[in-house]
Amino acid sequence: MGAFLDKPKTDKTNVHGEGNGIKYGMSSMQGWRICMEDSHIAEAIMSQSSPYKDWSFFAVFDGHAGHHIANRASSQLLEHLITSDEFRQMTKALEENNGTLTDSTLKLLETGIKKGFLSFDEISKSSEINKSGCTAVCAIVTPTHIIIGNLGDSRAVVAGKNDVFGTEDHKPYLEKERKRIEDAGGSVMIQRINGSLAVSRAFGDYEYKDDPRLPADQQLVSPEPDVYIMKRNIENDEFMVVACDGIYDVMSNEELADFVRDRLVVHDDLREVCDDVLDECLTKGSRDNMTMVVVCFPAAPPVNVHRKEAEEAWVAQVKTVINQFLDDTVAAEDFKKEEDMVTLKSVLDKVTAKGLLPTDLRVPTHTVTTLAQKILTQRDIKHV
Incomplete structure (x- = not known):
């Protein structure tokens, strides 16, 4: 049977909620894999304290070689972000300027996300005894901005009436990733690190992070995310999808956006929209675990x-x-x-x-x- 079941497990786990002017739904399914290694966070209200009570946070973690790191990330990563020095400095600055995100506070936010990821990975390393790893994609939604942190090949897609934005995957064969891998003494074979690992950035995977001469972001596998900052366009932004690669293996960003948009006009329950995406991907041949969060903004298409x-x-x-x-x-x-x-x-x-x-x-x-x-x-x- 190997890494796959004889039949896919199609039972789904669902959550949904709303707050801060947005609605979300989540669905996850084990599918053909012998175990479920995905995890997630969905918080319409990021925290009860300012400024986070006006912010929302969503994340998906796609585990490999076990679920340990993915589960740990879903329970601890947000705290690592909020307690970083940069987030504390940003909070103080926002208190002084009525919560407005300026270029300087956005820079603190970007740095805080990167350092929060690095901090989480380092602390997890000290207590980690297995070889699991996970990709991570998280999105912070503020009244004025969408900030995305991406690590690996899970992906966030933001769909507007006139455009579709998607984060870039971290694959070993990409030029900037290959250079870091080779500089760290590794190689890229059959599009994998040392012929084995298919992603070039991830939490965990500590056997690829054991060179004491190199900082964390220069190891074979880096835990440093790319951070994307976008201004919200209330009239144009329709929805955002945060999902693992089990979705994107069989759907492009544009195909996913079109599919979700079409399902939104027949479902007022966002969990059903997510369920439809997962079932469609299974039909299209996805063999992986699948987890997806859809976040609807005020301009999302209404039910017909x-x-x-x-x-x-x-x-x-x-x-x-x-x-x-x-x-x-x-x-x-x-x-x-x-x-x-x-x-x-x-x-x-x-x-x-x-x-x-x-x-x-x-x-x-x-x-x-x-x-x-x-x-x-x-x-x-x-x-x-």
């Missing part, structure tokens, strides 16, 4: 009542056809043995024969398959 009702009516029809087919199949005389199973293909063929494929609706390709799998599981019918 007519499309929502049309899709709900179509889903109800499909469910009726599937349940009737299963009732007939299970009741049949030749379906009595313990080893008898329904094939998923036979269920899908029945839906197709009834002419219920969504030709006139912009329904995701995974929808019929996902509905069939859920109904089979709910009815405790063995299937292949």
